Amino acid sequence: MKLLVLALNSFYYSSCLFLQSRRLLSSVSTNQFKWNSTTSVIITNPTLVIMESCSTMSQLRQIQAHMTRTGLITHTFPVSRVLAFCALADGGDIRYAHVLFDQIEKPNTYMWNTMIRGYCKAEIPNFAFSFFRRMVGEHVEMDCRSFVFALKSCERFETVVESESVHCMVCKMGFESELLVRNGLIHFYADRGRLKLARKLFDESSLRDVVTWTSMIDGYASRNYSEEAMSLFKLMLSSGIEPNEVTFIALLSACSQKGQLSMGKSIHEFVEKKNKYCSLSLHNALLDMYVKCNSLMAARELFNKMESRDVFSWTSMVNGYAKCGDLESARELFDQTPEKNVVTWNALISGYSQNNKPVEAVKLFHEMIEAGMIPVEHTLVSVLSACGQLSFLNLGQWLLKYFINSRRTCLTVTLANAFIDMYAKCGCIDAATEIFNAMTKRDLVSWNSIIAAYATNGCARQAMNLFDQMVRSGFKPDDITFVSLLTACSHGGLVSAGREYFESMERNYGTEPxxxxxxxxxxxxxxxxxxxxxxxxxxxxxxxxxxxxxxxxxxxxxxxxxxxxxxxxxxxxxxxxxxxxxxxxxxxxxxxxxxxxxxxxxxxxxxxxxxxxxxxxxxLVEIEGEFLEFLVADESHPQTEEIYKVLNEIYFLTELEDYRCECDPPTMNLQNGDDS
CATH class of the missing domain: 1.25.40.10 (Tetratricopeptide repeat domain)
Incomplete structure (x- = not known):
């Protein structure tokens, strides 16, 4: 009789929870994160079925409370699902997962792996790796995924000490022949740029799948070894391995870096021949390749054929037209872009700035701010370049005050260089020097920028002194450095010094004039x-x-x-x-x-x-954020009469001042008895 009552109570609570959770889950917005859980187990328990559709920690806690009440939480699989949601779901909580894990008496390998993976997802690599070390220290049985997730945590460490210790454990425990682990090692070393070690592991692999090949190809492509990537791709095809989408994207990246349009086209043809369906990611990679290889006609043809496009697709085309100088087409596409991000705005602002359209660049920047977009480093660099071209010192100073001094944006080396260039072109050599002196880290562009600042502002000796400091600091001058130095000598009339710099370019620094x-x-x-x-x-x-x-x-x-x-x-x-x-x-x-x-x-x-x-x-003059352009004897402005009236008054005052100077008696030097 007691068993029957317990069973009925359990059924009652399960039914209530099921109905309550159904109502709760049905009210969840479709825009909220969903839990993409993966398990090979067929789930039939109604409570666990509901949990698979869970999307928030609030829902999860209600389900967990019911599981605790019914005793379901004491079973390994149910508690592992709760742990997985907390650690891995977008709406989860890794700290809650950690507390739950510590309460489990004997966590299995899957649970340990879940915690390592969860902390990797939360971008807390130290905690992730600490769980792996605990597994080693407590002699917990490991599987292939334990090492793969441990290597994933090592990707965020600056040193390779941690990854080498994982590699040692792989060899010690006999997992080096496991394909999944070997692929993880190849991917890790290739991603960190240790291509020789990655290739050694690749060559020693008796068994390779598409992931093995793709990891190595992607490693070469991401480090600008495009020829090696292409060569390996051909070897992959001859080995009978069918490439996947990731392989093609890596190859197209290599083509983009080297401008290898013919190879990119052949990959496109291969994709169309072998794949009936081409995903948006692959389409975007093809589009990016055509744009970076300056084949805008092919890019536009592909763009027009694409059934679906995202912000990357539109931005690629805007960027392509902007870089080649077709700003009209770039603006047309920009205006048609259904959803713009900061990169889209940057593409057109940069295009205007680099193609001698600084007024348009500044106007678009104002539109960007009004649209509620937050500028990033690339935006500010382009706008500062436009300010330098227009001598808009006020806007440049506002950018420094609003974004840098107020700590909204970090003053990187690139951004500091842009400020130096802007101040130099506006004639504010002291402000440029102040930025340069405050830099804790400098690159060659920093030195070139400040030398050019002094050179263009007629301070030849200071430019030459800075050059000497630069060389003493261990920087090797390039052709841009010598343009600035020769310009400084030209403005300063320093013929002998100019000859010496010109002759020493190739002789001392290997730079051909x-x-x-x-x-x-x-x-x-x-x-x-x-x-x-x-x-x-x-x-x-x-x-x-x-x-x-x-x-x-x-x-x-x-x-x-x-x-x-x-x-x-x-x-x-x-x-x-x-x-x-x-x-x-x-x-x-x-x-x-x-x-x-x-x-x-x-x-x-x-x-x-x-x-x-x-x-x-x-x-060109800027008045309250509006730019007014005028010619000689221009009468197009609505306030022309007032403007010329003020000008006439200025001319009158100037002539009056000249008249006074002419009428003033010469001063006498009483000591020498001569007119001074």
């Missing part, structure tokens, strides 16, 4: 009146002179009044760029200065013949 360095030297010599030496250098260059070289010589001719050499230089520049209106005007001005009116007339008529029009000078 390029067109830019020759242009800098021609500018240096020309500015200092050494026109014959400059002309000799330009005619003896080991490569064809560029526009900048001839342009530098032409400008030097203007400074020193050499009309004949100016005509020669202008002719060479115009042969390279016949539509450059500035060259015609510069040549005409040089001839006019020397009263060569016939040559002036010839330059003007040549402009008309070629249909070249002088590009009017433009200015």
């Amino acid at each position: 390029k067109r830019e360095h020759y242009s800098c030297m021609i500018d240096l010599l020309g500015r200092n009146g050494l026109l014959e030496e400059a002309y000799k250098l330009i005619t003896n260059m080991p490569m064809e002179p560029c526009e900048a070289a001839w342009g530098s010589l032409l400008n030097a001719c203007k400074i020193h009044g050499n009309v004949e050499l100016a005509k020669l230089s202008a002719g060479n520049v115009l042969s390279l760029d016949p539509k450059d209106s500035g060259i015609y005007v510069l040549l005409a001005n040089i001839c006019a200065k020397e009263k060569g009116w016939g040559d002036v007339k010839m330059a003007r008529s040549l402009m008309r013949e070629k249909g070249v029009k002088k590009i009017p000078g433009r200015s």
Whole structure:
């Protein structure tokens, strides 16, 4: 009779819980995390069936309470399911799992593995590895997954000591021949860049499956060894192993890195031939490969054929068009993107900034902020570049104050370099130096940026001193360093120092001079009146002179009044760029200065013949976040009358000040008795 009552009570509580949980689970939003539990056991117990649909810890605790009341929790399998949910489910709680684990009298291997895996998922590797060490110390029976999960925890350690100890235990306990464990070791070592050790394990494997091959291929691809990845793929096919989606994605990544379009196309053809269904991830990998290999037509064709697209698909296309300079198409796709993330915004902002559209970059940045997006490092670097191009110091200072000083964003080396460049282009050399001096870690770009800052702002000696500090700090200068140094010498009139840097480039640092360095030297010599030496250098260059070289010589001719050499230089520049209106005007001005009116007339008529029009000078001003562009004698602004009224007052005050200076009596130097 008592057994019957207990049975009825158990049935009653189970039924109540079942109905209550059904109502609870049915009310759960479909947007909440679901528990993707995996078990080979066929579950028939109604309580455990309900638990498999559990999505929150609140639901789990109710079910666990019922399991405790009925005694179901004392059985190994039910308690292992509760533990698995707490440790592995998106809505679980690893701390609760740890407390539960400590209450289990004799946890089995599955439970130990669950805790290691759970702490890996929670990104707490120390705790995960501590469970593995406890398994070793308490002589708990291990299986293949114990080692695989232990290796997973080692991925987040900076050293390889922990992984080596796992490897030693694998060999000691005789698991090295197990395919699952060997694949785990190959994947771990390949992922950490220890490719020789990974390849040794791969070559020693008597049995290989698609995971073995893919792990090794992915290891090569992720470390830019694309040729090795391709070679291994061909060997994989000849071995009769059918590649999977992960294999193709790894290979396409290798093609993207090396720009191997033909190989990427062949992989695409192979995929279409072997696979009737192509997942979104694989489609995106193909799209990314075409974009990075500068095959936008193929990318767009694939994009148009894709039945489903996500934010990555749209962003790839926006980025592709932006990088190739087709900003109109990039903006069109950007506006059509149904859901944008910060990478989508970055792609277009960067495209505007890198393609001399800084105003558009800044405007889009304001739109991004208004849309509630939080900028990341790449965003700020692009906007700072735009600020430098426009000399928008106020915006640059606001970015430093709002994002860096308020600790919303960490000042990385890359970001610090961008701030140095922005301040330098805005003429704030002291602020640039302050950022540089505050850097605890610097790279070559940091040194190049601050040297360039001093060079472009006419501080030649300081630039040279910084170069000496850079070399003493163990950094090897590159071609960009020498462009800045030669620019500094040119602005400072330091001919001897410039010659020494130019000659030492290849001799001392193994950097072969390029067109830019020759242009800098021609500018240096020309500015200092050494026109014959400059002309000799330009005619003896080991490569064809560029526009900048001839342009530098032409400008030097203007400074020193050499009309004949100016005509020669202008002719060479115009042969390279016949539509450059500035060259015609510069040549005409040089001839006019020397009263060569016939040559002036010839330059003007040549402009008309070629249909070249002088590009009017433009200015840009920012007023309360709005950018206003105007030309010389522009009357398009609605407040034109007031603007010109203020300008006239400024002119009047300037003339009045000049008049006062002329009328003031000269000061007397009483000591020497002379006019000062």
